[in-house]
Amino acid sequence: MKAIGTALCAAGIVAALLAFFWKDPFDPESLSGARVLLTGASAGIGEQMAYHYCRFGAEVVVTARREAVLREVAEKCKTLGAKKILYIPADMSSPSEPERVVQFAVQKLGGLDYLVLNHIAANRFQMWDGDVEYTRRLMQVNFFSYVALATAALQTLERSNGSLVVVSSLAGRIPTPFTTSYSASKFALDGFFTSLRHELAMQKRNVSVTLCILGLIDTASALENTRGKVYMTASPAPEAALAIIRGGAMRVQELFYPWLLQHVCQLWVLFPSNRDRVLQSYYNYSSP
Template identity: 35%
Template sequence: MSTKTVLITGTSSGIGLATAVAAAQSGWRVVATMRDTTKAGALLAAVEEAGVSIDVRALDVTDPESSASCLAGLDRLDVLVNNAGAGHLGTLEQGSVEDVRAVMEVNFFGVLHVTKAALPLLRKSKGRVVTVTSVGGVVGQPFNEAYCAAKFAVEGFMESLAPVMATVGVAVSVVEPGAVASEFVVNVGGRDAALEQAGPYAPALSAYLARSREAFAAAQTPQGAAATIVELLNIERPAFRVQTSDAARAFTAVKLTDGDGSAVQTMTSSWITQNTSTN
């Protein structure tokens, strides 16, 4: 039987890079994709250190033609891991709708482009779709409105898609990491500029950033999150929703048992009220 193939998006750093390496170590043929393959240096170094091999290919998830072209070059696909994503820091009044659209293009429509292109191959192999969302796809978080909206959309789409795909033998799962110590957080950027432009929201944003620094001081490693994803590649009957750590499980449980929404509002409001003025 041919070695099973997994295609992973967003593998230049963080969870995607760690998942590509761990999947290869687990015996998978790995197609590791990224928008700009000139940024594959860290991945290739990690692959060499691990003593495994992977296939690096260009794939811009925001471009449906790029997705179709990349997938058309495969003769077999058993698992698609949608991992590519982009963060955003800010709030609606101080930002633009165009900023929100850009976040949706990567985090939501990017997932749709690649998944749509992959489904014919996955139906043939009776494979599976694994999409990395976030605890932010379950719990809306202050100053992450665009990011959480996109991740909520992904979760709703995949939750609706899962029973349909099951009728043709394709399993669908979402993976919800919490805080992960990776370049993803660094790449969000704009913290100083966001504070300068926050106007009346500056005290709340300052409190939120202080809380975030505490959360990421105890963040999970990319390798820890990747281990959960690789388990989903190999398990016979994967669950639909999986968190990557005890902290992520506890965090999402607040929402999943919160019938009237008050527990989430109490929790997230506490993140932005410290040292804020009522004036």
């Protein structure tokens, strides 16, 4: 544990020095007029991303299951000065929905510059109870629909030299308690989209793939699920949403939010003998 603490301290010093001399390369003007399809936009991080994109002057199609809430998000986007905001309700547990949503967005916007994949199925955040069907549902929504959406949009993104932005989780890099099925779906995202990035580069197809690894975010559902089980400080959803947008716009391969997660993942690989001890310091192992 002492070695991990020393490494974290050193990483913090380096990060502070970089922050002092670093010039922000993000240009908000680059998003003016950008055509964006954003999933999971009815609440939480997705809702906040919709507001940010509209403030930056993007043309946005938002989608989620709940039509009434989507309509409210779209109305608020208009008050923020959205150039164009459209919505299409869709349930990503249905295999036919991804292609329908992409076709709608391409038709209404005339193409796509960004496909931002952010939706997730409801997660129980509990110990594995043997429910295989629940895992199948999570894989359909959290993984297979992402693959289907990306596949349907790839041609139009290639025409625009566009970007795929995939929202994942620390649970897709580090297996954690209470997240067996959720973690499996996020690990699958990491494997598929990292491999896809390499294949696109090999084929010289100019579509960037940004994988976003997020920690605990202060959305209502996340706070409710983790209460009494996780000892972590939740980061604000609006800031997480902005970090994702910046990462996609700058075409980075991986975006960690908060930034310290990158070092956590590196230390997880470098110090395997301390993994159980580290997890036990953040999770309530007495929780049922």
